[in-house]
Amino acid sequence: MKPEKPDWPLYEVFIRPRGGLDHKHAGSLHATDAQMALEHARDLYTRRLEGVSIWVVRAMDIVASDPSDADALFEPARDKVYRHPTFYKIPDEVETL
């Protein structure tokens, strides 16, 4: 008999790989509550020392932009190259920028 699919909410998982770095989306999982989601995230996404910190958030609490709005949202930035700071002369003394 095929087991019923557990009716657990979906959580998105974010992992911080090292101190000082940002949390990055790692994947998603099912859990009954936030505590279990954290434990599952630990078991699923940090098995190979991927991180030092975990965030979980219910997928339904994430407000996402609509892909069909992409034209309106992102296209207008395309021809505004002056927003990139690429027109400055960098002194040779500055090594890491």
Next chain:
Amino acid sequence: MSKQRYVLRLADTSLILAQRLGEWIGHAPALEEDLGLANTALDLLGQARLLLTYAGELEGLGRDADALAFLRSEAEFCNLQLAEQPNGDFGNTLVRQFLIDAFQLELYEGLLQSGDARLAEIAAQVLRETRYHFRYSSGWVIRLGDGTDESHARVQAALDRLWPFTREFFDADEIDTQMCTAGVAPDLSTVQRGWSARVGAALSEATLERPQDTPFAWYGKRGQHSEHLGHLLAELQYMQRAYPGASW
């Protein structure tokens, strides 16, 4: 020699429990739990390997962890009998895990102070893993106990069924006493107090009734086992028995 025996008991309980948990792989109620149980099983297997290696060295007959795991017979295993009890349903497995995790937490906490440096070192590693195991298993016992009528009834039944086996944890025999006197092992009555408080707190949060203590009749650590261990070993040892020395 009794230290070798003592270390072997610790090792066997972890090894047999790891094998039991491994039976869930591919069968757990959710993919996430499948991995959770498998991670715990692997932790326990790693602990068993450290302890078996040490037991082999203490024995001095050249037997390594593999030889001790795969080439001993049932009566030579000295795991706690609770560890070999069948998985049953998910709740039953988690109750068994919860009772043993709580015991290992208290026991290895005591072993941190062991006069045997090697055991103290192993205890430090075991504890890191066991703290998480207990968090996982007690979390589930609380969820299921304080869950639906059905989940409550099932874990209460599991608790009633498995509780009598916990008496063996604290029933000190001559090896336990010797090791305690020698400063190698903690006093089991101290371990029992810690265990009892820890387990009691989780059970009341889980709205589960703590079963009555019953007279003790199980001596897994002395090599006396239930009928389940033989079957478990048949699966665990099949490959080495059928193809001696095979490796890959």
